[in-house]
Amino acid sequence: MAKKNEVRFMVSSICPADQVAEGDRLYSSHIDWMKGTHHRDGPNALISYDVSKTPELSDPFDLTSKPTGNTVFVLTEVYGSDAGVVDHFKQAEASWKDFPAWKAWSGKCKSTKVGAAKVFNTLW
Numbered sequence: 001m002a003k004k005n006e007v008r009f010m011v012s013s014i015c016p017a018d019q020v021a022e023g024d025r026l027y028s029s030h031i032d033w034m035k036g037t038h039h040r041d042g043p044n045a046l047i048s049y050d051v052s053k054t055p056e057l058s059d060p061f062d063l064t065s066k067p068t069g070n071t072v073f074v075l076t077e078v079y080g081s082d083a084g085v086v087d088h089f090k091q092a093e094a095s096w097k098d099f100p101a102w103k104a105w106s107g108k109c110k111s112t113k114v115g116a117a118k119v120f121n122t123l124w
Contacts, residue, residue, distance in 0.1 A: 002078045011075040013109040044087040045080040085116040
């Protein structure tokens with residue numbers, strides 16, 4: 001759970017069916033890379049990490065609505081400070097072998113990227 005003033009990095013990608021297997025592969029590579037490279041404490045600390053995946057619905061507020069045929073991937077990372085996000089981007093460029101493939105893949109999907117958003121409201 002994020003706390004006030006921590007920093008969220010988020011990417012939401014709506015992908016056509018022919019891009020889902022590549023998304024699965026990339027996020028499998030990504031979590032392995034994250035485990036081996038990211039700080040658990042200090043100014044660059046990764047507080048939380050998750051990737052979710054769901055069929056895109058024609059009405060996302062009606063869980064019984066018809067699927068569009070696309071899949072939505074949502075990556076969420078929370079850092080203790082902006083420094084953690086800066087470190088993450090630096091490390092991705094330098095050492096995640098699939099970073100170029102991830103950038104190419106996200107370009108084939110409708111992606112929204114939020115680089116560093118300060119948490120200002122939170123519960124529990």
